[in-house]
Amino acid sequence: MTPFWRGFRDASPFMLVVIPFSVLFGAFARDAGMDILQVLAMSAVVFAGSAQFTALALLQDGAPVLIAILAGLAVNLRMALYSVALIPHLGHAPFWLRAVMSYMMVDQAFAVAVKTYETEPMPQGHKVAYYFGVAMSVCPLWLVFTYVGAAVGQVIPAAWELEFALPICFIALTAPLLRTPAHMTACVVAVLSALALAWLPWNLWLIVAALFGMMAGAEVERRMA
Amino acid sequence: MSDAVIWTVILSMGAGTYLIRFSFLGFLGDRALPPWLLRHLRYVGVAVLPALVAPMILWPDGPGSAVDPARLIAALAGFAAGWRFGVVPALIAGMGALYLMRALIG
Numbered sequence: 001m002t003p004f005w006r007g008f009r010d011a012s013p014f015m016l017v018v019i020p021f022s023v024l025f026g027a028f029a030r031d032a033g034m035d036i037l038q039v040l041a042m043s044a045v046v047f048a049g050s051a052q053f054t055a056l057a058l059l060q061d062g063a064p065v066l067i068a069i070l071a072g073l074a075v076n077l078r079m080a081l082y083s084v085a086l087i088p089h090l091g092h093a094p095f096w097l098r099a100v101m102s103y104m105m106v107d108q109a110f111a112v113a114v115k116t117y118e119t120e121p122m123p124q125g126h127k128v129a130y131y132f133g134v135a136m137s138v139c140p141l142w143l144v145f146t147y148v149g150a151a152v153g154q155v156i157p158a159a160w161e162l163e164f165a166l167p168i169c170f171i172a173l174t175a176p177l178l179r180t181p182a183h184m185t186a187c188v189v190a191v192l193s194a195l196a197l198a199w200l201p202w203n204l205w206l207i208v209a210a211l212f213g214m215m216a217g218a219e220v221e222r223r224m225a
Numbered sequence: 226m227s228d229a230v231i232w233t234v235i236l237s238m239g240a241g242t243y244l245i246r247f248s249f250l251g252f253l254g255d256r257a258l259p260p261w262l263l264r265h266l267r268y269v270g271v272a273v274l275p276a277l278v279a280p281m282i283l284w285p286d287g288p289g290s291a292v293d294p295a296r297l298i299a300a301l302a303g304f305a306a307g308w309r310f311g312v313v314p315a316l317i318a319g320m321g322a323l324y325l326m327r328a329l330i331g
Contacts, residue, residue, distance in 0.1 A: 013312035033226045038235065045239030050277070055234055065230055072234075073241045078273045083249040084258070085266040091255040098254065102247040107277075111270050118267070164296060164323055165316060167278035168303040172315035175307035177271040190272035191279040198280045198288035206277055213272025218264040 003126040007133025010116065014108045017169040018141045020162040025049055026149020027156070032056045036150045043146040047103065047139075050166075051075040054203065067202070074203040078210055082110040089117045089127045097128065104135035106142075111173040182224065186217025295326035 001009070022043070029039040029052070046052055055072035059065070082105055090101055112134045117127060149155075156162050178184050190213025197205035258266070282300045284290045303319025 013316075016313065016316055034231055038228075038231050042231075042235045042238075045235050046242050047239075048242050051238065051242065055238060059226055059230070059234070065233060069234055069237050069241070072238050073245070075277075076242045076245050078277065079242070079246045080248050081266075081269045081273060083246055083251075084253075084262070085269040086250050087253055087256070087258060088263065088266075090250060091253065095251070095254070098251050099247065102251055103243065105246040105250075107274065111274060114270055161323060161327075164299065165320060167281050167300060168316055168319035169312075170274045170278045171300060171303045171319070172307035172312040174271060174274045175304055175315065176311075177274075178308070183268065183271045186268040186272045187275050190276040194276035194279045195283060198284070205280075206273075209276040210269070210273045213276060214265045214268040217268030217272065218261070221264055221267070 003122065003129035004133035004136075007113065007116075007130040007135075008137045009133075011108055011112045011134040011137040014112075014138050014169060015141055017165045018108070018138045019145050020156060021049055021166055022142050022145030023149035023156060024163055025052060026146040026151070027154045028053065028149075029056055029146075030150050030153060032060050034150075036147070039150040040143070040147055043143055046072075047142070048072075048076050048079075048106070049142070071203045075206060077207040079105055079110075081207075081210060081214075085114060086110070089113070089124075090131060092124050093128050101128070101131060101135070104132075104139050106135070106139065107170065108138050108173065109135040111177070115177060180221075182217045182220040185220045186213040189213045189216035295323055295330060298326050299323035 306318035307315030
């Protein structure tokens with residue numbers, strides 16, 4: 001199997017989450033007063049579901065536009081960490097490829113790709129192909145099913161609580177990463193920090209909690225080395 | 226929401242998000258990173274992903290709101306299944322536990 005198709009296969013279970021999440025976003029955005037073109041444009045241009053939900057919910061609550069934008073961007077600051085963490089694996093690629101790969105840098109793509117890079121050695125070129133495979137299995141669905149949600153509206157009953165599939169998805173992405181005591185420490189510290197700092201304004205708790213978790217993991221690794 | 230507000234949000238969040246994603250991978254490219262930084266970067270995924278969802282799971286209605294025991298138990302079931310078996314079992318166990326708890330305790 002080529003690296004592209006391996007990546008595609010490895011990320012394909014997440015289609016089960018991306019599809020309902022996209023439909024929910026499309027319907028939610030239409031409800032918030034956007035037309036279909038605007039909903040699709042938002043998903044295509046911003047390309048980050050959690051941040052889009054965050055910003056629209058704030059606008060619906062009557063928050064100032066600037067606050068909604070900054071809160072959405074704060075949720076996405078985590079991707080700066082993804083952007084650094086991918087350098088050792090994808091940094092060798094030509095500039096235009098790095099530009100394309102940046103556009104597709106979603107949580108599932110990052111988590112699936114890095115887990116594979118760290119557990120199985122592969123040549124640099126294969127890493128790029130693998131990344132594209134992972135990204136192509138989930139990214140197009142985001143656009144297609146945002147459109148479906150925007151076009152048909154509230155087809156998913158709220159009682160099904162399908163929005164909860166997203167946290168479950170992130171938990172499923174995390175579980176296989178907990179390979180060493182250092183990884184476990186990073187996870188526990190990040191979770192406790194997120195809960196303790198949830199009161200911070202503009203969603204800044206996420207990036208701060210992530211940095212605390214990384215520092216804890218790195219420190220445990222250093223001491224055990 | 227007016228059209229102007231909507232397009233402002235779309236374009237500024239789009240530009241900001243792309244810059245965040247492109248930031249290091251795009252501008253630094255193949256630069257070698259110091260060992261201390263690489264050591265920290267090994268823990269990005271395992272710190273970011275659970276931190277993002279922990280408050281959502283504990284407080285569905287915002288920080289400090291009532292804890293929903295059904296969602297807490299569902300998250301634990303999803304974690305156990307994800308740890309042991311993988312993504313699809315995690316989804317089945319998590320959503321299954323959620324519906325079961327809704328049927329049992331509401």
